[in-house]
Amino acid sequence: xxxxxxxxxxxxxxxxxxxxxxxxxxxxxxxxxxxxxxxxxxxxxxxxxxxxxxxxxxxxxxxxxxxxxxxxxxxxxxxxxxxxxxxxxxxxxxxxxxxxxxxxxxxxxxxxxxxxxxxxxxxxxxxxxxxxxxxxxxxxxxxxxxxxxxxxxxxxxxxxxxxxxxxxxxxxxxxxxxxxxxxxxxxxxxxxxxxxxxxxxxxxxxxxxxxxxxxxxxxxxxxxxxxxxxxxxxxxxxxxxxxxxxxxxxxxxxxxxxxxxxxxxxxxxxxxxxxxxxxxxxxxxxxxxxxxxxxxx
Amino acid sequence: xxxxxxxxxxxxxxxxxxxxxxxxxxxxxxxxxxxxxxxxxxxxxxxxxxxxxxxxxxxxxxxxxxxxxxxxxxxxxxxxxxxxxxxxxxxxxxxxxxxxxxxxxxxxxxxxxxxxxxxxxxxxxxxxxxxxxxxxxxxxxxxxxxxxxxxxxxxxxxxxxxxxxxxxxxxxxxxxxxxxxxxxxxxxxxxxxxxxxxxxxxxxxxxxxxxxxxxxxxxxxxxxxxxxxxxxxxxxxxxxxxxxxxxxxxxxxxxxxxxxxxxxxxxxxxxxxxxxxxxxxxxxxxxxxxxxxxxxxxxxxxxxxxxxxxxxxxxxxxxxxxxxxxxxxxxxxxxxxxxxxxxxxxxxxxxxxxxxxxxxxxxxxxxx
Numbered sequence: 259x260x261x262x263x264x265x266x267x268x269x270x271x272x273x274x275x276x277x278x279x280x281x282x283x284x285x286x287x288x289x290x291x292x293x294x295x296x297x298x299x300x301x302x303x304x305x306x307x308x309x310x311x312x313x314x315x316x317x318x319x320x321x322x323x324x325x326x327x328x329x330x331x332x333x334x335x336x337x338x339x340x341x342x343x344x345x346x347x348x349x350x351x352x353x354x355x356x357x358x359x360x361x362x363x364x365x366x367x368x369x370x371x372x373x374x375x376x377x378x379x380x381x382x383x384x385x386x387x388x389x390x391x392x393x394x395x396x397x398x399x400x401x402x403x404x405x406x407x408x409x410x411x412x413x414x415x416x417x418x419x420x421x422x423x424x425x426x427x428x429x430x431x432x433x434x435x436x437x438x439x440x441x442x443x444x445x446x447x448x449x450x451x452x453x454x455x456x457x458x459x460x461x462x463x464x465x466x467x468x469x470x471x472x473x474x475x476x477x478x479x480x481x482x483x484x485x486x487x488x489x490x491x492x493x494x495x496x497x498x499x500x501x502x503x504x505x506x507x508x509x510x511x512x513x514x515x516x517x518x519x520x521x522x523x524x525x526x527x528x529x530x531x532x533x534x535x536x537x538x539x540x541x542x543x544x545x546x547x548x549x550x551x552x553x554x555x
Numbered sequence: 556x557x558x559x560x561x562x563x564x565x566x567x568x569x570x571x572x573x574x575x576x577x578x579x580x581x582x583x584x585x586x587x588x589x590x591x592x593x594x595x596x597x598x599x600x601x602x603x604x605x606x607x608x609x610x611x612x613x614x615x616x617x618x619x620x621x622x623x624x625x626x627x628x629x630x631x632x633x634x635x636x637x638x639x640x641x642x643x644x645x646x647x648x649x650x651x652x653x654x655x656x657x658x659x660x661x662x663x664x665x666x667x668x669x670x671x672x673x674x675x676x677x678x679x680x681x682x683x684x685x686x687x688x689x690x691x692x693x694x695x696x697x698x699x700x701x702x703x704x705x706x707x708x709x710x711x712x713x714x715x716x717x718x719x720x721x722x723x724x725x726x727x728x729x730x731x732x733x734x735x736x737x738x739x740x741x742x743x744x745x746x747x748x749x750x751x752x753x754x755x756x757x758x759x760x761x762x763x764x765x766x767x768x769x770x771x772x773x774x775x776x777x778x779x780x781x782x783x784x785x786x787x788x789x790x791x792x793x794x795x796x797x798x799x800x801x802x803x804x805x806x807x808x809x810x811x812x813x814x815x816x817x818x819x820x821x822x823x824x825x826x827x828x829x830x831x832x833x834x835x836x837x838x839x840x841x842x843x844x845x846x847x848x849x850x851x852x853x854x855x856x857x858x859x860x861x862x863x864x865x866x867x868x869x870x871x872x873x874x875x876x877x878x879x880x881x882x883x884x885x886x887x888x889x890x891x892x893x894x895x896x897x898x899x900x901x902x903x904x905x906x907x908x909x910x911x912x913x914x915x916x917x918x919x920x921x922x923x
Binding site for chain 1: 612631639642643646649658659661662663692
């Protein structure tokens with residue numbers, strides 16, 4: 259999740275590292291102690307996930323625990339061909355569509371909120387705290403409430419209505435907070451310059467604000483997408499009769515006892531990483547094109 | 556463009572943000588078409604606010620702005636035919652030099668070929684052709700300024716407004732770009748209004764210097780008038796180059812006054828003309844620093860019409876073409892003589908020397 263903030267931090271970290279090397283020929287013992295703590299932390303964080311990925315590549319004899327039995331792509335094929343494992347393809351489809359929808363809405367609303375919150379307006383503090391409130395509210399309870407509300411109103415809950423709303427209550431505050439960080443580096447003198455040169459408000463937004471903010475907007479989009487794609491608690495009671503992918507995986511853990519469950523985990527992780535990689539790549543390309551490092555003349 | 560299209564008239568211009576204090580307080584000014592006008596003053600004196608009001612980025616609280624004979628209240632910058640060059644240039648970071656310059660034409664809906672043709676002509680003018688495809692981050696400060704200038708000029712404004720255009724540059728480049736600004740102004744033949752807090756910049760560039768303090772115009776006029784004949788103590792001190800002697804008039808005689816200060820009395824200053832002051836007045840007298848001649852105390856009295864004040868040298872600074880000698884002529888106030896280098900080194904003084912600071916009668920002026 260922290261990857262989305264990488265845009266500005268990368269050069270900073272890089273310079274810090276190089277200065278440490280230049281300065282210190284002997285590192286203090288605390289460096290090694292903290293390095294051990296960090297290594298353990300990383301192992302605890304990624305170890306279990308890596309176990310799952312490894313176990314998904316077993317052959318037909320494979321079970322749910324180590325030791326590893328053979329190597330093949332059997333369970334990946336099984337995943338997409340066997341009906342008994344569940345509606346993987348359908349739920350994957352829904353999850354991607356829902357995440358795309360959430361991303362677009364988060365992006366648009368966050369941009370508008372970011373632009374609006376540059377100035378004080380009546381009730382701005384209240385709006386801000388309400389937003390943070392929906393971030394800290396327990397997701398399961400919130401989802402339950404939304405589900406109840408939909409039933410009470412008489413609309414049957416489904417992934418593109420109630421689940422969409424429940425997920426937005428989670429992604430919007432995140433998107434807006436990221437947008438605040440992005441906006442802090444936006445100089446409104448660019449807007450003024452555009453106006454001075456005769457641009458209308460819409461032209462200013464289209465030709466100046468959005469392109470200048472593009473790397474930050476990619477980060478917001480990434481947030482929206484990954485948060486939605488992974489969302490479980492709020493979606494559980496709001497998705498109606500058809501499952502999203504996380505819900506499908508969860509229900510599979512209850513009735514599927516083969517490594518195809520692990521294969522599904524591997525596939526979704528790959529999808530996540532491809533999307534994250536694409537976004538970071540986009541940010542790097544944009545920044546490189548803008549020549550963040552001056553070449554002089 | 557009809558003649559006189561770029562003349563500006565400010566009448567009773569006021570701006571207040573809180574309804575209580577006026578940042579700009581009743582400014583009246585006429586700037587003729589094609590003039591280079593500098594607003595000079597410390598930060599917070601309202602000079603940038605005036606600029607932004609002329610540009611149409613802020614609306615006056617009261618008063619009128621007339622450009623080329625028409626009141627521009629409520630008009631957008633493009634309708635006013637003004638263009639602004641922002642302090643840090645505000646170049647669009649995502650656009651190349653060519654696209655930055657062509658921006659104004661793009662928002663007017665010109666085709667790519669059309670606007671690039673115009674941008675290329677403009678780039679030729681400011682010698683940016685070989686940098687056309689660079690992004691602003693890859694330009695030096697001076698190059699960025701030229702892009703900003705070209706971007707503003709392509710709208711064919713009748714008034715170009717420059718907000719501290721040289722402050723982002725280092726000293727050497729500043730002098731160089733100063734000349735470039737003046738050259739561009741002459742080439743474009745339009746009115747330039749330039750805001751600065753550097754007096755050197757203002758007097759080097761401007762046809763008209765407007766000295767401001769706390770939202771009001773203190774003095775405006777040709778650079779030489781403002782520098783050589785400041786109207787009051789504030790202007791004299793802000794522009795520098797003058798010593799200001801203040802005190803209470805003790806005695807008024809035939810072409811001389813005697814001033815007294817809390818720590819010193821009997822300062823007799825000769826005046827070239829009959830002074831219109833009366834005993835008891837508090838007055839300020841200005842003498843140019845380069846009009847002061849330093850004479851050793853034992854070298855005999857200077858000629859009759861001159862003022863001679865005994866002083867001690869407190870510091871000496873070598874400035875290249877002249878030497879800055881600081882004196883304790885008046886207590887608690889700076890008193891400085893600019894002595895031409897050659898003259899100084901014929902018989903150099905040392906810190907602590909006692910001498911006479913003299914100037915001939917016509918050199919002292921009574922300030923308002």
